[in-house]
Amino acid sequence: MGDIEDALDRADREAFTREPPKTPLAQIRLLVRAEKGSTRAVAARLGVSQRTVERYLAGQRKTPQKRLADALRREVPKVWQPRVRQRRRKQAATTAGITIETRARFGYTAPIGTTDDGRVRRLTVHLPPEYARRLFDAQQQGASDQQMRGIVAEGLQEIYFKDGGRRADNLEVEFTSIDYFDVSF
Structure with missing residues (x-):
């Protein structure tokens, strides 16, 4: 996963109204429910055998090894409260937009006589719903981090650098070297 996809996943987790299950048994039960009862699909998702999943469900095992614990920590938030996450994303994509906070190097292509030296900036910018919708669609379609960076760069270019069309008409912004x-939403 790239920087932007990780940030979108963190924002999804902030939408939770309750904490996800903590015990391995409850976590595996949640994943089995999400996979419509298929222990084979859960095993594939976690990178363990189907029998291991069945042992946890039967109560024969209680403490997962590090690899399984890491997989549970990674996979459980993906299926926890899907309607809450979906509602927040829909609100961001239709009315609220998203707020981006970043520290990165911004490079510019601008007309002769203006500065085009790239430099590190820290920005907090609210992007309108159209950029949120494009970003969510790109994530669902499996876009690369570079493609999602392009969407974010375009949004920052139009909203922050060009100030909605009031200045810097011919400015092109590159979004590189993300520190944070x-x-x-």
Whole structure:
């Protein structure tokens, strides 16, 4: 996963109204429910055998090894409260938009006589719903981090650098060398 996809996943987790299950048994039960009862699909998702999943469900095992614990920590939030996450994303994509906070190097292509030296900036910018919708669609379609960076760069270019069309008409912004990236909606 890239920086932007990780940030979107963190923003999804912030939407939770309750904490996800903590015990391995409850976590595996949640995953089995999400996979419509298929222990084979859960095993594939966690990278363990189907029998291991069945042992946890039967109560024969209680403490997962590090690899399984890491897989549970990674996979459980993906299926926890899907309607809450979906509602927040829909709100961001239709009315609220998203807020991006980043520290990255921004490079520019601008007309002769203006500065085009790239430099590190820290920005907190609210992007309108159209950029949120494009970003969510790109994530669902499995877009690369570079493609999602392009969407974010375009949004920052139009909203922050060009100030909605009021200045810097011919400015092109490149979004590179991300030190920090966070999204909230």
